[in-house]
Amino acid sequence: MAFTFQINDDVVWNHDEKLLAKAEDNTPDLIQTTVTPTAIAEITADEKSVNGFKSVVSDKNIARLEDYTLGRDEKIVLDLGDHYVGKFSVDIDSVGSPMDAPLYLRLKFAEIPAEIPAESADYDGWLSRSWIQEEFVHIDVLPMTLEMPRRYSCRYIELSVIDTSPKWKASFSNPTFVAESSVSMEQLPKPAIQDKELEAIYNISVKTLQDCMQTVFEDGPKRDRRLWIGDLRLQALANYHTFDDLALTKRCLYLFGGMTTEEGKIPANVFTEPKLTPDDTFLFDYSLFFATILFDYVEHTQDQEVLLDLYPAAKKEIDLALQQVDEQGRLVLTEDWPVFIDWSNEFDKATAGQAVMIYALKRFIQLAEKMNDVQLGDYQTICDQLESFAKTALYDEAKKQFVIEASGEVNVASQVWMVLAEVMDDETNKAIMETTVAEQFPITGIATPYMYHHVVEALFVAGLSDAAVQLMKDYWGTMIEMGADTFWEAFKPEEPNFSPYGSPIISSYCHAWSCTPAYLIKKYLA
Known part of the structure; x- marks a missing residue:
């Protein structure tokens, strides 16, 4: 069973206004930080960097930006x-003769250098091209x-003049980027990590998490900018061991608990703008994770009100x-409520789905004990x-x-x-x-850090700490070697x-489900 776009337009939704009001009460005020560019960059070919390009500091001085018309x-x-x-x-002025024609400007916003040379016209993937961070302005x-x-x-912003006129040029000055997040690095205690490679992995994990913490735990701030429950489970765990923003976790739990189908099914994700809207996408394991996220939250906080509510x-x-x-x-398992486990369609997910059912049920039983459920x-x-x-x-x-019952297939996820x-x-x-190793x-x-997270944690649970650490270094460490500032939505070491999606211009290079080394390091190695 593969993840595909679902259209379930006959769903009847229940909106619990009491729970949704509590979600709104926990909406954070975003912290704004003014950032100015540190350099002018040159994007050059480099086969060791992601998608074949890297950034180097230009000979041009950022302090003299307005002189480079x-x-x-x-x-x-x-x-x-x-x-x-x-x-x-950014401030823009004309230099030269009088401005006898409009400025036609293209702006590109890129998470990695390879997005700058990528042409949007060449993109032909299965996700909407409207996600491409490119603007044309007259x-x-x-x-x-x-x-x-x-x-x-x-990280990178390209200002490209499509045209002015032969009589004048455009001058740019005072470029300003106002960054937003619900948390600040200043509230994060710096852990003592002796291993320098693990320290780098931890730091980038935390940065990834911070940039995904907005008015909800977003899956990716470039794309999809949504609250997905599978990402939320991992983000919440990382959050407890880093920023510990309990209000944001509570908000997200109330959003899912407050918008379910008439029969009680929890959606895979929700939208928060222009109004609170549950998506008509349902994944079996993601729905089950609501109980595990609630369990993790209650274990961490002992918050009885949230337990009673949800x-x-x-x-x-x-x-x-x-x-x-x-x-x-x-x-x-059924096709109308498929199990996700991972993007990959190269393995059968039935046994892994059975295990997720057990994993979630065990945690729900502990909640049932607290509630004295008959x-x-x-x-x-x-x-x-x-x-x-x-x-x-x-x-x-x-x-x-473990094997697949029908075929005897053996796979890592099982x-x-x-x-x-x-x-x-x-x-x-x-x-x-x-x-397995x-x-x-x-x-x-x-291809996903989501699945690699579970592999690493299973190694820790099985007592194979050395193998777990090595896999973290081989996977997330390789992303750093290839130029990662934040960790990515998808990465295949063998490819x-x-x-x-067939192009870096649409891929997310800051993605929630890749932030978990911070949790793994703090829980199993600290």
């Missing part, structure tokens, strides 16, 4: 010095301050999911059935691996999620992951320039 087909690239999310403005009268109304996620939504979701478990304890025994019974089926029908003792669900004892879990590493066919 631009005419037809001339351009200049500003470097903010780091990745930021916010709005851009200006009739100069001087003026150009204030771009949209928000951008970028337990009914979590319970409905679990009950709905358990309708897909047969009498033998087998999870039966059905607690029933939930424990079905959890035992799910685990028993996994042990007897899905685990191959000789291979020391092992990882069964270990995270702690279906087997510690000794067996260790053997499972040792076998020996037989399935280096990993291929998986470094991979983009799920």
